[in-house]
Amino acid sequence: MSPATRSPYERALGVQVTQLHPVLQHYFAAIPEDSVGIGEGVFDCFGTDRRCLKPFLTLLARCHVIVPGMHHQVPFRIENRTVAGRQTATRTLELDSRPWSMVDAVSLSQSGQVVDSLGQPSLVEASFDVATIDGGLSLRSHGVTVWLGRVRLPIPRFIRPMIVLHERFDAEAARQRVDLTVDIPILGQIYQYRGSFKYRIEKAK
Numbered sequence: 001m002s003p004a005t006r007s008p009y010e011r012a013l014g015v016q017v018t019q020l021h022p023v024l025q026h027y028f029a030a031i032p033e034d035s036v037g038i039g040e041g042v043f044d045c046f047g048t049d050r051r052c053l054k055p056f057l058t059l060l061a062r063c064h065v066i067v068p069g070m071h072h073q074v075p076f077r078i079e080n081r082t083v084a085g086r087q088t089a090t091r092t093l094e095l096d097s098r099p100w101s102m103v104d105a106v107s108l109s110q111s112g113q114v115v116d117s118l119g120q121p122s123l124v125e126a127s128f129d130v131a132t133i134d135g136g137l138s139l140r141s142h143g144v145t146v147w148l149g150r151v152r153l154p155i156p157r158f159i160r161p162m163i164v165l166h167e168r169f170d171a172e173a174a175r176q177r178v179d180l181t182v183d184i185p186i187l188g189q190i191y192q193y194r195g196s197f198k199y200r201i202e203k204a205k
Contacts, residue, residue, distance in 0.1 A: 005030055006029075006030055007028060007029055007030040007031075007082060007087050007106075008085070008086065008087055008106050008107050008108040008114055008115075009028040009029075009087070009106070009114060009130065009137070010028065010029060010030065011108050011112075012108055012112055012113065012114050012130045013130055013132065016131075016132050017132075019132040019135065020132055020135060020136070020137060021135040021136070021168070021169040021171075023169040023176065023199075024135070024136065024137060024167065024168070024169055024176070026199075026201075027167075027176065027199055028137065030082045030087075031080055031081055031082040031087075031201060032082075032201075033082070034203060034204055035201050035202060035203055035204055036079055036080065036081055036201070036202060036203075036204045037078075037079070037080035037081070037199060037200070037201050038077070038078070038079060038080075038199065038200050038201070038202060039077065039078035039080070039176070039197040039198065039199040039200075040075075040076075040077050040078075040197055040198060041075075041076060041175065041176075041195055041196050041197025041198060042073060042074065042075055042076065042195055042196065042197075043071070043073075043074040043076055043093065043193050043194065043195035044072065044073065044194050044195050044196075045070065045071070045072050045192065045193065045194055045195075046067075046070075046071045046072075046074050046093065046192075046193040046194075046195070047066075047067060047068065047069050047070040047071050047191065047192075047193070048068070048069070048070055048190055048191045048192070049070045050190055053068065053190065054068045054069070060119070060123070060124075061100065063119040063120060063121070063123045064100075064101055064102055064103040064118075064119055064120045065102065065118045065119045065123055065124055066102065066118075066191060067093070067095070067100050067102075071093070071095055071096075074093050074094060074095060074195075075093075075094040076091055076092060076093045076094065076195070076197070077091070077092050078090070078091045078092075078197065079092075081204075083105075085107065085108075086105045086106060086107045087105070087106040087107075088103075088104070088105045088106075089103070089104050089105075089106075090102070090103050091103075102118070103118070103119060103120045104116050104117060104118045104119075105117045105122070109127060113127045113128060113129060113130070113142060114127070114128045114130050114139065115127045115128070116128065121147075122147055123146065123147055124144065124145070124146055124147070125144070125145040125146075125147065126141045126143070126144045126145075126161075126163055127141065127142045127143045127144075128140060128141050128142060128163070128165075129142050133166070134168070135168065135169065136166060136167055136168030136169070137165075137166070137167045137168075138164075138165070138166050139163070139164070139165040139166075140162070140163075140164050141160075141161065141162055141163035141164070143155075143160070144160050144161050144163070158185060159184060159185060160184075160185075161182050161183065161184050161190070162182070162183045162184070163180065163181075163182050164180070164181050164183075165178070165179070165180045166178070166179045166180075167179075170196065173196065174198070175196040175197060175198055176196060176197055176198070176199060177194075177195070177196045178193070178194070178195060178196070178197075179192075179193075179194045180192060180193050180194070
């Protein structure tokens with residue numbers, strides 16, 4: 001299979017992709033041009049209890065990065081596509097106040113790391129080391145950059161967020177489970193989401 005027909009995750013994992021559960025192999029594979037991947041489920045929790053972050057997170061919410069407040073039992077829908085070798089995703093959350101969407105696009109760096117660009121337009125960029133653990137996928141951030149217009153500002157290590165994501169398939173429940181945390185040195189955990197969903201690929205409308 002040529003690089004053009006493999007997703008960034010497949011290229012980053014190489015032969016390790018076969019260590020993923022078959023359902024996750026399907027989920028992290030490239031999506032045909034005329035199709036879209038649809039996931040529907042519920043986030044058990046999504047957000048943060050840290051009220052001091054609300055002004056900053058309100059700005060990020062407008063750019064479709066993250067949303068302020070802690071939310072529970074939130075229905076959501078994800079739409080995945082493969083566009084020009086990148087894996088794009090739009091997660092629409094049905095919050096109490098209104099629907100809100102988180103937008104990102106995943107590519108592969110020259111060093112073989114997965115790079116996730118978040119926001120619309122792109123505002124935050126995080127590079128990740130990728131590994132498989134017990135049939136699941138693990139992402140651990142290696143660097144985080146903020147874009148201010150055309151200016152790229154890498155966040156220094158002493159305040160750099162550590163983003164960790166685990167995704168696995170729960171065979172008993174027949175659902176995918178995702179768990180993400182964001183920690184900052186000294187402050188500890190400042191953001192998280194955890195939930196489950198079912199996934200399918202269908203023809204794009």
